[in-house]
Amino acid sequence: MDKTSKGIQTLSTHCSYKTKFAFRFLRSLMKLKKQHQPISSSSSSSMELIHKRSQRIKMLAYSSIAHAAGPRRAWSRAILFKLQSRARHHYFTRKRSSLDSKTKQKKILKNKRVMRNHNIIRAGSTSRVTRETKQMKKLREIVPGGKEMDICSLFDETAHYVKCLSMQVQVMQAIADRFSK
Amino acid sequence: MDMGDRDKFELENKNEDPMNYSPGMSSDWRFGGSNLTNTSMGLVSVGNSMAVSKGDLIGSSCSSASMMDSFGPTLWEQPTNSQSLGFCEMNVPSNSNTVSTLGIRKGSPGSWRNGTDRALDMYWNPPNSMSKGGMFLPNVPGVLPQSLSQLPADSAFIERAARFSCFNGGNFGDMVNSFAIPESMGIYSRGGGMMHGAQDILGGNGLKPVSGLQSQKNELSVGEASKDASLTVEHGPTDGAPLKNERKSESLVRSHDEAKQGVGNGGSGNESDEAEFSGGGQEEPSMLEGHGGEPSAKGLGSKKRKRNGQDMDLDQAKGASQQPGESAKDNTEFQHKGDQNHGTATNKATGKHSKQGSQASDPPKEEYIHVRARRGHATNSHSLAERVRREKISERMKFLQDLVPGCSKVTGKAVMLDEIINYVQSLQRQVEFLSMKLATVNLRLDFNIEGLLAKDILQSRVGPSSTLAFSPEMPMSYPSLHPSQQGLIQAGHPGIGSSSDVLRRTISSQLTPLTGGFKEPNQLPNVWEDELNNVVQMSFGTSAPPSSHDVDGSLPAGHMKVEL
Numbered sequence: 001m002d003k004t005s006k007g008i009q010t011l012s013t014h015c016s017y018k019t020k021f022a023f024r025f026l027r028s029l030m031k032l033k034k035q036h037q038p039i040s041s042s043s044s045s046s047m048e049l050i051h052k053r054s055q056r057i058k059m060l061a062y063s064s065i066a067h068a069a070g071p072r073r074a075w076s077r078a079i080l081f082k083l084q085s086r087a088r089h090h091y092f093t094r095k096r097s098s099l100d101s102k103t104k105q106k107k108i109l110k111n112k113r114v115m116r117n118h119n120i121i122r123a124g125s126t127s128r129v130t131r132e133t134k135q136m137k138k139l140r141e142i143v144p145g146g147k148e149m150d151i152c153s154l155f156d157e158t159a160h161y162v163k164c165l166s167m168q169v170q171v172m173q174a175i176a177d178r179f180s181k
Numbered sequence: 182m183d184m185g186d187r188d189k190f191e192l193e194n195k196n197e198d199p200m201n202y203s204p205g206m207s208s209d210w211r212f213g214g215s216n217l218t219n220t221s222m223g224l225v226s227v228g229n230s231m232a233v234s235k236g237d238l239i240g241s242s243c244s245s246a247s248m249m250d251s252f253g254p255t256l257w258e259q260p261t262n263s264q265s266l267g268f269c270e271m272n273v274p275s276n277s278n279t280v281s282t283l284g285i286r287k288g289s290p291g292s293w294r295n296g297t298d299r300a301l302d303m304y305w306n307p308p309n310s311m312s313k314g315g316m317f318l319p320n321v322p323g324v325l326p327q328s329l330s331q332l333p334a335d336s337a338f339i340e341r342a343a344r345f346s347c348f349n350g351g352n353f354g355d356m357v358n359s360f361a362i363p364e365s366m367g368i369y370s371r372g373g374g375m376m377h378g379a380q381d382i383l384g385g386n387g388l389k390p391v392s393g394l395q396s397q398k399n400e401l402s403v404g405e406a407s408k409d410a411s412l413t414v415e416h417g418p419t420d421g422a423p424l425k426n427e428r429k430s431e432s433l434v435r436s437h438d439e440a441k442q443g444v445g446n447g448g449s450g451n452e453s454d455e456a457e458f459s460g461g462g463q464e465e466p467s468m469l470e471g472h473g474g475e476p477s478a479k480g481l482g483s484k485k486r487k488r489n490g491q492d493m494d495l496d497q498a499k500g501a502s503q504q505p506g507e508s509a510k511d512n513t514e515f516q517h518k519g520d521q522n523h524g525t526a527t528n529k530a531t532g533k534h535s536k537q538g539s540q541a542s543d544p545p546k547e548e549y550i551h552v553r554a555r556r557g558h559a560t561n562s563h564s565l566a567e568r569v570r571r572e573k574i575s576e577r578m579k580f581l582q583d584l585v586p587g588c589s590k591v592t593g594k595a596v597m598l599d600e601i602i603n604y605v606q607s608l609q610r611q612v613e614f615l616s617m618k619l620a621t622v623n624l625r626l627d628f629n630i631e632g633l634l635a636k637d638i639l640q641s642r643v644g645p646s647s648t649l650a651f652s653p654e655m656p657m658s659y660p661s662l663h664p665s666q667q668g669l670i671q672a673g674h675p676g677i678g679s680s681s682d683v684l685r686r687t688i689s690s691q692l693t694p695l696t697g698g699f700k701e702p703n704q705l706p707n708v709w710e711d712e713l714n715n716v717v718q719m720s721f722g723t724s725a726p727p728s729s730h731d732v733d734g735s736l737p738a739g740h741m742k743v744e745l
Contacts, residue, residue, distance in 0.1 A: 029619070053620035058613055135598040142605050152570065155577035158601065159584050165608040172615040179622040 017164060020068035022171045028060040029175075059083060065168045074153065075161045078145020 032053075063083050066076035136154075140146035143158050559565075581601055582588045588600040 050617070050620050054613070054617035057619050058616035061612060061616055131595050132598065135595060135602060138602055139598065139605075142602060142609070152573045152577060155574060155581055158605070159577065159581045162581070162584050162601075162605055162608065165605065165612065169608055169611045169615065172612065172619065176615055176618045176622055180618070 017065075017068045018167050018171060021065050021164075021168060022175075024064035024067055025061055025171065026175070028064055029057070032056060032060060059086075061168060061172060065164055069160070069164050073157060073160055074149060075144045075146070075157045076164075082144065 062079050066079040066083075069076040071077055071080070136151065139158065140149070140154065143154065143161050146154050146157065149157060578594065578597065582591075582597060585601050585604045588597055588604070591597050591600055
């Protein structure tokens, strides 16, 4: 009884996620288009530009799916936080001199590396590195914000994330198919 | 019933604590205990322990009293009132004062009917005040011979209570004894624990109908109980004695069984005590067979029902079958708690939980009951928590398994994790690829997107941008993931239909060819054509009802584009 009701609920929420995501994503795409129209016309479709653009679109898609999922989920929060921090970083780098930004980036990279090493050491010391623990680590890396979760909530978030991601893929594919013809 | 009441009540009781632990009272009860030991053989130690624990009580006053509070309400709310009956009967003869009986009569109907704490308070106050005033002391010698016929039962009661306390590693026992002013308090507390269990189950399951039923039954049994109480009061101590004795013996056996269950479940290894019990009780064989597990608990529950007689229902029987287990669980919880204060804290918490019917912490508790009924398992809180955690994880894994396609057949956690990871990664890669595709597409078709977006915005007001999502969904680009997508699409249909009725009306005619097209991915070109037409028609159909002419005007352009 409980499960069926839950299923119905998830179905309806899934649908609402879909509409929300599609709406938001299309709107952001339009915004992006308005921004980039002169650039695209001036520099005729180089590979780099396309790559940049696709990165941008990917980010838009992720941010819109995170917004659609709402702040209740840990993974969406993680995505939003990441994007925000990234945007902030971007803003700062654009504002300040390039040298400063480079040093900053290096520092951040170093920090990241140190963190990763630390994680590895800890994982190795506390429990023997079996296949499962490796996989769990990988799953944590894949699911946004998964590093801070315990296993239980990690699975929970993964389930929701998978659901939303498949929906996102669906919508994006629909849009792409529509526009490609 | 609500928190304010509760808190107030606790406050009241805390105010009363000094009075409760006045030396006169404690000596009073020691006196009673010694009398009991005189009448029944081999209970001297019990009486002593009680006295000692009374000393403890003075030391650790507040906690035990508050624990009593937490026990009280649940007891009165419960349908199995025979224990409480026994309790009240015990008080009736022992006080045997018109004043006190009046107080009880006054207190009991109200308390049973309302099920509130204050009534309990009222109920408990008369004896306390009596004892405080020293009026109880002269009564005791007179009363005890009068109720000598009850005394075997009573003493056995005490014994059980004491044993019960012993089982719980002394912690809960101390608490019981310390706040158990008379021996009936032991029962009382035990009943309270049991009731806790039942209510925990109810709250945990969130079975509102059941609770409603139980409340009904509460009322019914309240009726009974009050009737019985009035009967006993009317009959007086002498007349009602045989009846009382019967009842008491019943409740004795029952409580005794529960205590044994506590032993079996707690696994504290008091086998000798168990043996003694099996000598004393009637229901012992079944208990021994059942190992204190759930089957025996069920039997117990059914027996209890029979004893209680009147209103039996399946639901209630179920609840009853779970009651002993829960009570045992509570006891073991007490065991796990190192000191009294923690115990009382948990007690309070459980009492509140049972009151509110909150489901926050109850479902896990309820879960690991089934697991931990076995004997050899570790019962400390850490392993229990670990077990609960593992169960949760496996449940989530199952959910994920259902979600990830092709994962349902796989057995083994590692393989499953592999599948999940692969699936998530493939989805992420798809997102990347699609964004790339969109980037290139956007470069080519610049002007078309505005019209489409406008239309999409319009549509998504009604709700069908999701139709956009699934309508041109083609099986050509990702053949490997095709089945999953199809499943998602087909799952999406009813949701969409339910979400927007207008859409359903407009689209329903066109949905069938669409799904038909999806189901035959082999006829690609034809299907493609059909679907495109359908899509355009659909967009016409959906945007026409909102009656926006400019959108209609923009649409033929899109149509032309598609056709070209």
